[in-house]
Amino acid sequence: MEGVTATATARKIMVVADPGRESAGALQWALSHSVVEHDELILLHVQNSASWRNSFTFFRRPSQNSSNTSVSSESSHGGGGGGSVSGGGGGVDLEFLEVMKRACEAIQPKVRVHIERVDMGGKDKASTILNQCKALSVDVLIIGQRRSISNAILGCRLSGGSTKGMDTAEYLIENCKCTCVGVQRKGQNGGYVLNTKTHRNFWLLA
Template identity: 30%
Template sequence: MACFLLCSKSQQEIPISDSVENVQKRELLGSSVSGEEDFSSDNSKVALCQNGNRVMVVVDWSVEAKEALEWTLSHAVQKNDTIVLVHVLKSLKLQRESFIGFEFGNKVNYIKAHKLLFSMRSMCLKTKPEVQVEVALLEGKERGPIIVEEAKKHKLSLLVLGQRKRPLLRRLLNRWAKRRSRRRKKKKTCRATAEYCIQNSSCMTIAVRKKSKRIGGYLITTKSHKNFWLLA
């Protein structure tokens, strides 16, 4: 695992005006029904909380990951907060007859992963120069457990992941294949990481996806809210 710390200088804080967006934000982040998840507690305050929070964003090359980072920068961090950018590099299988190819593949993947992380870091510093940025490159087979474990180490206030929208055809096929457990398990792999982190992370965890270009806003999923529409 490689971890790099990068900090930026503080600048003047931009005040947040009360708007429809903030009303929705309070509704989403307020106390949940039946006390399942108290978003207003000291351990789970997000954008409207005090300074000094640590927010982790899981990044990769997908559009959804970039959208999740954009949402975090515009909704979940403010002056003196820290963003931790995490990318999980999938371990390659080593075969006896292809050791040279394995080594070359590993180096290429590491170079690409570092470029991705520093590209996302530049995006953070350009958009929010008043926040601190850390980047961490992890490696393993199962992304979900690795992310949850890393989140514990950083004592986060919030964990943010991108979530993918399944195409209509895939959703119909998924319904048709409900009784076939193997196929159903395959269909869920694209969303398995976000769902695993939401259910198992010790901190507040949010999966984010843009609703659509025409309508705007974001769909937010947490333990107690699924596809909550947040205007942006």
């Protein structure tokens, strides 16, 4: 897929990071199929200052009796090329972005990983992400996508510079200047469905 396969040139790859299985699946795909040595991986979390909480408890450090933890504590686990990060600490809650970062560093130790938090500032989420892509000169944007029949049929046809009626992932795929990949994880061993501006519903085995 254009703009997704590994190249010798270091790239800036941004993954939209949220405390949910769609975001975890996108990060798993990025780590196992897109990010290569010397790339820079940016975990972007878009927050709303009106409702954002300082920390989340969706991700937990495992007890010392647990051997490892995956990128997500939910049912979506990494596919081929993925991995896990070891840890202990008796179930201490960790901020989910830090857990994601640690998992990335364990799976891809030669990739620079850093976290970006940005407030929506009254704008919609998609526009905020587009602004960050431009400001940081991102080469590839990756976002988890929850597919529905209406999105699959109508999403790629909606336009007009507005996010109304279009989910965030579809809007970014259509309007992002860099390559944008929407990732849907299909169960633990079911592979991925990928969407870009030029490739729709591209199936990739885990």
